[in-house]
Amino acid sequence: MSWYNYVFCFFAGTFLANVVPHFVHGISGDPFSTPFAHPPGKGLSSPTVNVVWALGNLIVGYVLFRVGKVSTGGNLALAVFFAGIAALSTWLSVLFAKIKPANRSPRITAAQAE
Numbered sequence: 001m002s003w004y005n006y007v008f009c010f011f012a013g014t015f016l017a018n019v020v021p022h023f024v025h026g027i028s029g030d031p032f033s034t035p036f037a038h039p040p041g042k043g044l045s046s047p048t049v050n051v052v053w054a055l056g057n058l059i060v061g062y063v064l065f066r067v068g069k070v071s072t073g074g075n076l077a078l079a080v081f082f083a084g085i086a087a088l089s090t091w092l093s094v095l096f097a098k099i100k101p102a103n104r105s106p107r108i109t110a111a112q113a114e
Contacts, residue, residue, distance in 0.1 A: 001073050006080045008068030013084025015061030019054045021092070026050030033096070041095070 025032035037043030
């Protein structure tokens with residue numbers, strides 16, 4: 001495989017990893033940060049915007065997955081794909097941990113609901 005296929009594999013992992021939080025928050029009805037929020041990456045976007053953003057990431061990630069030949073490129077292609085998932089997931093966990101708890105939707109436990 002050419003070097004650029006591995007770049008596509010890496011970014012396929014990043015885009016597909018980014019689907020998960022936006023899709024889950026969106027279909028759960030929770031606002032969550034997107035690049036379209038004000039301020040970008042810190043404010044909250046509506047659940048609908050999050051679902052649309054997740055679906056856009058899914059399409060781009062799938063195209064990159066196919067172009068990068070992740071499933072037919074061998075173990076190195078698969079390792080680079082998972083490196084993309086790990087890189088974005090780790091970076092986003094640090095980034096979103098810095099967002100003030102006031103910007104997050106409240107979580108109600110069973111004990112609080114009673």
